[in-house]
Amino acid sequence: MNIHEYQARELFQKFGVASQKGKAAFTPEEAEKAAQELGAEQIVVKAQIHAGGRGKGTFKNGFKGGVHLCKTPAEVRHLAEQMLGQTLVTHQTGPDGRLVKTLLVAEAVDISRELYFAILFDRETSGPMVIASTEGGVDIESVAEHSPEKILRIPIDPFLGIQPYQTRKIAAALGLRGPLMTQASKLFTALYRTYIESDCTMVEINPLVVTPDGRLLALDAKFNFDDNALYRQPAIVAMRDKAEEDPREVAASEFNLNYIGLDGNIACLVNGAGLAMATMDIIQHSGGKPANFLDVGGGATKEQVSAAFKIILGDKAVKGIMVNIFGGIMDCNVIAHGIVDAARETGLTLPLVVRLEGNNVEAGKHTLAESGLALLSASSMADAAAKIVAAVAAA
Amino acid sequence: MAILVTPQTRVLVQGITGSFGAKHAQLSLDYGSLIVAGVTPGKGGQFFEHGSHKVPIFDTVEEAARQTGATVSAVFVPPPFAADAILESADAGLALVVAITEGIPINDMIRVKSKISGGKTRLIGPNCPGLVTPGEGKDSLGGCRIGIAPGYIHKKGNVGVVSRSGTLTYEAVWQLTSRGYGQSTCVGIGGDPVNGTSHLDVLKMFNDDPETEAIIMIGEIGGSAEEEAAEWAGAHCKKPIAGFIAGTTAPPGRRMGHAGAIVSGGKGTAEGKIAAMKAAGIAVAETPSVMAETLLQLWGKL
Secondary structure: OOOOHHHHHHHHHHHOOOOOOEEEEOOHHHHHHHHHHHOOOOEEEEEOOOOOOOOOOEEOOOOEOOEEEEOOHHHHHHHHHHHOOOEEEOOOOOOOOEEOOOEEEEEOOOOOEEEEEEEEEEOOOOEEEEEEEOOOOOOHHHHHHHOHHHEEEEEOOOOOOOOHHHHHHHHHHOOOOOHHHHHHHHHHHHHHHHHHHOOEEEEEEEEEEEOOOOOEEEOOEEEEEOHHHHHHOHHHHOOOOHHHOOHHHHHHHHOOOEEEEOOOOEEEEEOOHHHHHHHHHHHHHOOOOEOEEEEOOOOOOHHHHHHHHHHHHOOOOOOEEEEEEEEOOOOHHHHHHHHHHHHHHOOOOOOEEEEEEEOOHHHHHHHHHHOOOOEEEEOOHHHHHHHHHHHHHHO | OOOOOOOOOEEEEEOOOOHHHHHHHHHHHHHOOEEEEEEOOOOOOOEEEEOOEEEEEEOOHHHHHHHHOOOEEEEOOOHHHHHHHHHHHHHOOOOEEEEOOOOOOHHHHHHHHHHHOOOOOEEEOOOOOEEEEOOOOHHHOOOEEEEOOOHHHOOEEEEEEEEOOHHHHHHHHHHHHHOOOOEEEEEEOOOOOOOOOOHHHHHHHHHHOOOOOEEEEEEEOOOOHHHHHHHHHHHHOOOOEEEEEEOOOOOOOOOOOOOOOOOEOOEOOHHHHHHHHHHOOOEEOOOHHHHHHHHHHHOOOO
């Protein structure tokens, strides 16, 4: 789950992480008022969408740029009028762009140094890890690749949490001395609390800046949250903006289906995450292109199978469907009935290849054969992939 | 011999009165496994009845283990309470805890893993199908089935199977059984990024197990567990290994169903894992359809 920049700032305020002054605005009037309250010499106005590349983006109304610098509340209002309610297209949004419903109106700060600071879940140590670098404001992965000596990694004990000596060690490595070291200790400790208490898997501050007047501020942030912990994070769940997500994925999540849209034309419906990935792989191996990842889970119901078909068919790029079920415990005949009903309900006309294996498989195959549907049965995963690729190529 | 569990292993089920736990406790009893106790706080003194089986239910794991001699626990407890259930079994001194539960928060598992590491309790999972040591009977009845795998697809034999994915394990097992090759033990280590037992841990056990003659290792994108296992196997494993890695076509930065199945920062790619396995002399199946075939070729059986 992702959150907007203004929501990240709300979390910072809650946990006491220092960042520049700013406020979210949903109307031009609110934007103007926010600018008045800031009383800053320079103000930055930023369109709030999840995609990157906002500064260089263009609105569909022709207005250029999703990020603007200005000086007066009147200018802020004028900018807001051209941005709010408009669709912003950036290199990450695709041609459809994203509707801008919110602006962040913030104090524009002068920067003397740009640093990098992140806390993330590290698989190798099975615990939290701090990553810090003097090279902020740039892509940290390229820093890691070209000058790994500039990256500091400090594992954090999950029972102790981040310790004051560790925050000083990081501050020293970043060249934050004197009063800045005290500010750094406070900021790093507050950020660790944010990370743990919000069940994050990553909080990345890039850049963490030092201003000419000696302030240390978290200027931009990226959060990742642990989906497994959302049940105990209602405040985070409330920040979810479904309009920013792939509508197919939103629909799937309502039926507890695991769906990820891809750009191929052969859809697949599978039980089990590993098998679902392997099914995408074998479609590609056979010369096709998978349109999605879809795991209906171990105990899929008829309703879920039906919902899965509708979501798959909602993707206009899809030219054929491969169903791959290994029914260990689940009854293959129940799945077969689910497929037949879903195909009838949706008036399916695309090629459909079904591979069933496991519990009560003969009855399941019989149900499919007797259905009168123009589907192809497959004897193995490889056979199914070959058949659907051929059928889509012939169509 | 098999590894971890034998048909004589005495098993308790935490969460035996929940619908998921109850269903799979019944299937394990039908398979012939020794499910000797259930644990549901507040229901101690009641019984879990299935056919001719009458399994006593206890309030705590400690009581269940002491009174029934159970040494292994299967955890079917819902995610908010699962970390506590694992710690309770470790505290009771069980040898093995198999956590089936999917969806345990990462921060909970970090603390559990940190707490129990170095102790005498081994954890398998969470978010795993469990493990099966097939029995001698028809459809491998009489074996030890802990978790949610279908028992009947197994056959007693000499191939060890280890995997992060449930259905891909069943796929491999079924391919082996259909060709007449049985399994010593099949272990699902789970799809979460923080788990108790790794591919490497299981490979070492298979290597030391006289009954295991060949191994299938199934992995997927994310993390570096497969690379570590492959590196060790190349230097130390005496037995033929075939492998498969799922997720060649998975887009980077997306979590593919399993919490741990994600390529991030260019790490954990299928290509990297496949290359590491090949470098270690592991025969990597081109597609999941030929996992058994790939092993049998390497093993000189085809």
